Amino acid sequence: MAQSNSGSSNTLLVPQATAGLNQLKYEVAQELGIAIPQDGYQGNMTTKDNGSIGGYITRHLVQIAEQQLAGK
Structure with missing residues (x-):
């Protein structure tokens, strides 16, 4: 997820999605009861x-994606 990690081989197809994916990461962590450090370093x-x-x-x-493909 982290684009700032120079060792990451993951590349986003839509670079503008970075903020949304990071927000999703924090929301999911909160739902699961996992604390992500404030500096973002995992x-x-x-x-x-x-x-x-x-x-x-x-x-x-x-x-x-399944919902979108089903037309919902």
Whole structure:
């Protein structure tokens, strides 16, 4: 998710989506009861917590895409 991480191989197809994805990350973390440090650095978080956030975001984005394809 973090575009500022120079070691990241993930590239967004729509760079303007960065703010929305970051907001979604914080909302999902809050729903799951996981605290993301204020500075945004997730390197000290557990792999389980980061994986939970990423998995939930993926499920959510797939749900949105399915709804759009179904015309809802």
